[in-house]
Every structure is written in C-alpha cells, then in structure tokens.
Amino acid sequence: MPEYRAPLTDQQFLLHEWLDIAGHYQRIGKGDFDQELINEILQQGAKFAETELAPLNRNGDEQSCKLSDGKVTTPDGFASAYQNYIENGWNAMLGSEDFGGQELPYSMAVPFHEMMISANLSWRLISMLTESSILALDKHAADCLKEIYLPKLVSGEWTGTMCLTEPQAGTDLALLNTKAEPQADGSYLISGSKIFISGGDQDWTDNIIHLVLARLPDAPPGVKGISLFIVPKFLPNDNDEFNVPNTLGVGSLEHKMGLKGCPTCVMNFDSAKGWLVGQENNGLACMFTMMNDARFQVGLQGLGIAEAAYQGAVAYAKERLQSRAPQGVQQPDQKADAIIHQPDVRRMLLTQKALTEGCRALALLYAKNMDIERFGTDQEKHQAGELLAFLTPIAKAFFTDVGQESAQIGVQVFGGHGFIREWGMEQLIRDSRITQLYEGTNGIQALDLISRKLTRDGGKKQAVTLAYFQEIANNISNAKDKELALSILAEWDQVSQALMGQSGEYVASGAYDYLLFSSYSLIGVCWLSMADTASQSDNEVLKASKRKTCDFYIKRLLPKKELHKQSLTLGSEDLLALKEDEFIV
CATH class of the missing domain: 2.40.110.20 (Butyryl-CoA Dehydrogenase, subunit A; domain 2)
Incomplete structure (x- = not known):
C-alpha cells in the first residue's frame, strides 16, 4: 500500500480560497486564527497522521485486539500513539475552555479528523466517541457531573x-x-x-x-x-x-x-x-446530541476511506505497466505504458477524485456551519442548526457510500493485486463497510431525511438548505456555471416540494433515491462553485485539476440524479407486490 499523504493542497484551497475561513473566523470571534496558524495546525496534524498512525494501520488489522481475564489489549503501538496524541493537545481541540479545552472551531478540527481516519480508522474510533461523549455531557449533564468528568475526558486522560x-x-x-x-x-x-x-x-x-x-x-x-x-x-x-x-x-x-x-x-x-x-x-434527546455528532464523524470516515483508496489507486496506476494506451504509445522508453493512460482506468480514478473532493467540500461547509451554530448569534445559530439537521443524513449516508465505492474502485484498479492483503486495498473495503451500518444504517438515514427533515417538517429545513446553496450558486462568477447551478437547485426544490403531502408508504419507498438525488445535486453545486473559485487561483495545476474534474462530475456523475429522480416517483406498488411466501429460496 502506498504511503498515506494528507491532502493539504485541497484542504488549504477549500479553507482559504473557497470558504474564506479567516474571514469566517473574524465573524464568529475567532480572529486569532490567521492563515499562517491554520496551515501550521494542518501541517502538524498531517505529520501525526502520516508518521504516527498510518504505520500502525496494517499491523492493527493483522494483530487485532485481544481479551484476556476481562481486559482488552489493543495492537502494538496503539496505546503509545494515543499518549502522544493527548500530550500534544489534539484531544482537547474542541473541548470547552471551562474544562481545559482549546475551544477551536470545528472547521479547524475536521480536516485533521479526516487525516486520522485515512491513516488509521480503527485507531481513530475511540477518540472520536470520546469527543461525542463530551458534547452530550457538556450540553445535558448537571454541573456536579461536568466538573468531575469533563476535565478528564477533554484532556484525554479518560475515554x-x-x-x-x-x-x-x-x-x-x-x-x-x-x-x-x-x-x-x-x-x-x-x-x-x-x-x-x-x-x-x-x-x-x-x-x-x-x-x-x-x-x-x-x-x-x-x-x-x-x-x-x-x-x-x-x-x-x-x-x-x-x-x-x-x-x-x-x-x-x-x-x-x-x-x-x-x-x-x-x-x-x-x-x-x-x-x-x-x-x-x-x-434519547440527550443521546441524539452525541449521535448527530457521531453521524457526521462517520460520514468523515467514508471521506477518509475514499481518500486513502484514491491515493493508493493513483500511485499504483502510475507505476503499473500493462499494454499500450489506445491513444498511442505514451512511454516509448518502457515495454508498456502505465495503466493510468487507459481511458477506463481514468474513468475510475476520476470517479474517486470527483466524489472524494466533492464530499470534502460539503464536509467543510458542514463544519463551517457547526462553527456558526456554536459561536454565532441566536438567529445565525438557528439557521445553521436547520441546515445541519438537513445535511446530517446526507453526510452520513452519501459519504459512506462514496467511501465503499472508492474502496471497491481501488481494488479494481489494482486488479488481482487488490485482492491480496499485502497491498492494503482490500482492508479499506472491510473497514469501510461498517460505516454504512452503524450510527443508523444508510437506509435509516434516508428515511430520516425524507420524513423527519422534509415532509414532517413542512419543508422548513429544506428551504433553509435551498437558500444557503442558492447563495453559493449566485456567487459563481461564470454565467454559464451559475445558470447550471441554479437550475440544479430549482429541479431539486421542485422534486422536494412534490413529496409534500404524499403518504408515508410512498415517501418511504422513495427515501433512498431522494437521498442520492439530493446528494448528487448539492455536490454538483459545490463543484461548480469550487471550479469557479479555482479559476482565480495562483496554483495553475490546481486550477486545471478543479476545472477538469468539475467537467467530469457534471458530464458523468451528475446525470445519475435523473435515475434517482425517476425512481423516487414510482411509489411502493412494485416494492410491496410480492407476498412473503413469494420470496422463494
């Protein structure tokens, strides 16, 4: 498996150029975080993920955990990596200053969380759940319990x-x-x-x-x-x-x-x-504070796995020599061309790239609004909360579907070697599969989106989400891209409104298709906006990469929403037509 490298170029582009994160921090009272400090935190986080966690990943999978005399032992190196993690203050990033935390913006922590997941998801899980526990206790526990438990949890002394x-x-x-x-x-x-x-x-x-x-x-x-x-x-x-x-x-x-x-x-x-x-x-209301955070964090797991699979596939495709490219000889000094020159391999790599970078953009938009919900005015908090509630099932379900899809593509790019454990790609499939199941299966997320967050809500959260993405679209300078983004949103709104007043059976039957239709649509708007921002970048490689990847997404991936649009309007008749005894085995 190629060595993991944190995607700092893309993260920094999204934070500084696309989201104007420094201006955002000024607005929420966190103006001390300038670009230089943000980059330093990202670079130190990358160093920890790349040098401390990634080298432990394969051994953790091979060695696994042991239970003896009622005590659990984790794989070699996991415990010492955790001590380095808390000694350097990473566990305290989001904790309240009242209990020894640093109270950093979520948008500062989320890129680091993604890095840790890509490097070693098994290791990351325990610290992730500790952060979610802190949120629940901070919001709901009595002061006497907070004073006892939160300082130890925030510091990482306890999990x-x-x-x-x-x-x-x-x-x-x-x-x-x-x-x-x-x-x-x-x-x-x-x-x-x-x-x-x-x-x-x-x-x-x-x-x-x-x-x-x-x-x-x-x-x-x-x-x-x-x-x-x-x-x-x-x-x-x-x-x-x-x-x-x-x-x-x-x-x-x-x-x-x-x-x-x-x-x-x-x-x-x-x-x-x-x-x-x-x-x-x-x-249950208390636990949902924890669960909603965990659902977004599980979405990040999908993103992190997708990135790891993409990195592995690209590195292998550049090195693996097989046959000649159909467009002509690409490496005349070699006996064959690298498979990255094969159009079908390009299709797979671009699918990984477009989906991964699109999900990362939506994840950082989500994190930015988590900042606003925590540090903004009352009105800003309410609007951000409505947006986050609508986007949570999308982030959890679509990101984890993308993680599994990217991992599957990674194995396919590796060919037979992808099926062999030593290359590391098959582990990504196994590790990512649970992300579509825990913290509420993706089918449950789809039901949550279409019922609780859309129809039962009377469309309020969807309206907030629509207005937010319309603002993003209206800020696109390229007239053609702006028009396309607004038309995508208009179609999404029309489909959403048509679901109002439908029966519970009808809505449930179209739930997963509505989630995918919404996901492809909203990420399409993100891509058009990103490409527009990148057109002003000083980084010529990034500028070209974003534009070309955006074009691929719009031409090859965005049309998938049409299939889901058609399916979600079909109702339940064919789904429920078979009687139980007609499922013949």
Missing part, C-alpha cells in the same frame, strides 16, 4: 463510549431492556447487556466513561421511557481517586469483518453504579 444497542434493540431503541434502579444516595444501579460497543475496554487509559441508555422502573413504554446514565469503569474511593472497580465488564469481543484494531465489545452491566444525565425519561 468515553456510547452504549445504546442491545441484541433485540438496534434501530428501534424502544425495545431496549437495560434497567436502572434508583438508590437513596441519588445514584442508580444499571443492569443489562449492550453490544457493538467500540472502545468498551482498552489499554490506553485508566478509566472509561460509559454513557448508557436504560429504563427506570416506572418509565413509560417506548422511546419516551428511556433515560441516559453516566457509568464509569472505575468509581471514586473516599479520597476521590477513581480506582474502585464498578460492576461491569467485557463479555466478549466481536469477531468482525474489518476495523480489527478497534475493540468492539459486548458490555455487561451487573448493578453497576451510575448517575442520571439530564432529565428522567429524556435520555
């Missing part, structure tokens, strides 16, 4: 998990059975089992803070009866030292298709002591 899923309760959390018994001292005893818990145990930190969904004895049925609890691996002794084992443990490690370097645990809670986060029976 956090999400404990939602049970064997019978995946997407439908209304079915969960874990119980919480209130105690006289204000604590609760948590009993039950959770599955698929990433980082449920590890050898990186002295304590792990589990956020657990459970039911109180008198809780109403369904999701309205779920509460959230903080359940540490170790409890405090009389001197407030956290060294008293709680009654919880790892039942087993899951044997997985990929992400073998990350411990995915079955967690058993046997009257484990915990404390309520937020209000009783309001746990």
Whole structure:
C-alpha cells in the first residue's frame, strides 16, 4: 500500500480560497486564527497522521485486539500513539475552555479528523466517541457531573463510549431492556447487556466513561421511557481517586469483518453504579446530541476511506505497466505504458477524485456551519442548526457510500493485486463497510431525511438548505456555471416540494433515491462553485485539476440524479407486490 499523504493542497484551497475561513473566523470571534496558524495546525496534524498512525494501520488489522481475564489489549503501538496524541493537545481541540479545552472551531478540527481516519480508522474510533461523549455531557449533564468528568475526558486522560444497542434493540431503541434502579444516595444501579460497543475496554487509559441508555422502573413504554446514565469503569474511593472497580465488564469481543484494531465489545452491566444525565425519561434527546455528532464523524470516515483508496489507486496506476494506451504509445522508453493512460482506468480514478473532493467540500461547509451554530448569534445559530439537521443524513449516508465505492474502485484498479492483503486495498473495503451500518444504517438515514427533515417538517429545513446553496450558486462568477447551478437547485426544490403531502408508504419507498438525488445535486453545486473559485487561483495545476474534474462530475456523475429522480416517483406498488411466501429460496 502506498504511503498515506494528507491532502493539504485541497484542504488549504477549500479553507482559504473557497470558504474564506479567516474571514469566517473574524465573524464568529475567532480572529486569532490567521492563515499562517491554520496551515501550521494542518501541517502538524498531517505529520501525526502520516508518521504516527498510518504505520500502525496494517499491523492493527493483522494483530487485532485481544481479551484476556476481562481486559482488552489493543495492537502494538496503539496505546503509545494515543499518549502522544493527548500530550500534544489534539484531544482537547474542541473541548470547552471551562474544562481545559482549546475551544477551536470545528472547521479547524475536521480536516485533521479526516487525516486520522485515512491513516488509521480503527485507531481513530475511540477518540472520536470520546469527543461525542463530551458534547452530550457538556450540553445535558448537571454541573456536579461536568466538573468531575469533563476535565478528564477533554484532556484525554479518560475515554468515553456510547452504549445504546442491545441484541433485540438496534434501530428501534424502544425495545431496549437495560434497567436502572434508583438508590437513596441519588445514584442508580444499571443492569443489562449492550453490544457493538467500540472502545468498551482498552489499554490506553485508566478509566472509561460509559454513557448508557436504560429504563427506570416506572418509565413509560417506548422511546419516551428511556433515560441516559453516566457509568464509569472505575468509581471514586473516599479520597476521590477513581480506582474502585464498578460492576461491569467485557463479555466478549466481536469477531468482525474489518476495523480489527478497534475493540468492539459486548458490555455487561451487573448493578453497576451510575448517575442520571439530564432529565428522567429524556435520555434519547440527550443521546441524539452525541449521535448527530457521531453521524457526521462517520460520514468523515467514508471521506477518509475514499481518500486513502484514491491515493493508493493513483500511485499504483502510475507505476503499473500493462499494454499500450489506445491513444498511442505514451512511454516509448518502457515495454508498456502505465495503466493510468487507459481511458477506463481514468474513468475510475476520476470517479474517486470527483466524489472524494466533492464530499470534502460539503464536509467543510458542514463544519463551517457547526462553527456558526456554536459561536454565532441566536438567529445565525438557528439557521445553521436547520441546515445541519438537513445535511446530517446526507453526510452520513452519501459519504459512506462514496467511501465503499472508492474502496471497491481501488481494488479494481489494482486488479488481482487488490485482492491480496499485502497491498492494503482490500482492508479499506472491510473497514469501510461498517460505516454504512452503524450510527443508523444508510437506509435509516434516508428515511430520516425524507420524513423527519422534509415532509414532517413542512419543508422548513429544506428551504433553509435551498437558500444557503442558492447563495453559493449566485456567487459563481461564470454565467454559464451559475445558470447550471441554479437550475440544479430549482429541479431539486421542485422534486422536494412534490413529496409534500404524499403518504408515508410512498415517501418511504422513495427515501433512498431522494437521498442520492439530493446528494448528487448539492455536490454538483459545490463543484461548480469550487471550479469557479479555482479559476482565480495562483496554483495553475490546481486550477486545471478543479476545472477538469468539475467537467467530469457534471458530464458523468451528475446525470445519475435523473435515475434517482425517476425512481423516487414510482411509489411502493412494485416494492410491496410480492407476498412473503413469494420470496422463494
């Protein structure tokens, strides 16, 4: 597998030239971050990803995690890399200054997060979930809990998990059975089992803070009866030292298709002591703070995998000599031409490039609005929140679909070598496959988009999103590109409005097609805007690359939206026509 190199040129172009990130920071009160400082952070992040994490990736996959006497051991080098990570302050980037964090803008952290994912997704998962835990506690926990747990989580001295899923309760959390018994001292005893818990145990930190969904004895049925609890691996002794084992443990490690370097645990809670986060029976709302952040972060996983696959495929295509190019001899000093000169290989590489860079642009737009939701005025926060709510299922589902598609293309470019483990490409397929499943399957994301975020919402979030992208389109200087961008948005709006008032069955039947139709449309607008900005760049190679890749996207990928547009209007008759016994096996 070729060495990973952080895509600094593209990230810096998007931040500085396309998004005018320095001007954005001035507007949100973060004006200390000028271009020089931003680039320094990106370069240091690249160094960590390239030199610390990437070299551990293949060994992590080969060695995997081990469980012995109830304790998990992660692959060689993972724990020491984590110590370097927290010693250099990376874990504290987004944390509140009240608890020792740096309170940096999200748009400063997201490019670094992408780098870590490309370099070593298994390693990144634990720190990612800790960041999501911090968000939930900071927003919903009582001050007394914040003061105890947030400084340790923000610094990275402790890590956090999400404990939602049970064997019978995946997407439908209304079915969960874990119980919480209130105690006289204000604590609760948590009993039950959770599955698929990433980082449920590890050898990186002295304590792990589990956020657990459970039911109180008198809780109403369904999701309205779920509460959230903080359940540490170790409890405090009389001197407030956290060294008293709680009654919880790892039942087993899951044997997985990929992400073998990350411990995915079955967690058993046997009257484990915990404390309520937020209000009783309001746990799902608290957990969604964590889940929405995690869904975007999972989208970034798709982006990171796509970039890693693209880099590997390009490097191999430039080196692999096979046959002569149909357009004529390209390397007369060699016995054959490199396969990058083959038109079909170009098709594959351009598909990876156009989708990856398009998703990166949308990811940084998303991150910019996360900044506004956190640091803007009340009105700005509301508008950004509506936009983010609409874009979250798109980012999670489309980005992870792209990650899997790019990984599959990567293997195809490598040919037979792509099927062999030592080249590293097949690992990307295995590692990325889960991203389409966890934090809500991509089908669930599509349903969330078309129902909660569109039809049930009365189109409010879609209208905010439309206005935002219309502003992007109107700022395109090239008249032809501006006209095309606005027409894409007009068609998207027309299709969206036509779904209003349709039956739930009709809407659900077109959900995935609507998500893909929306994704190709909005990323098409991003591409037209990026190409327009790049036309003013001093970097001649980047200028040409953006324009030509934009043309490829518009001609070859954007038309895919028409198929999805047609499919989403077909209703459910053919989907539901077969009776159960007619699915013959």
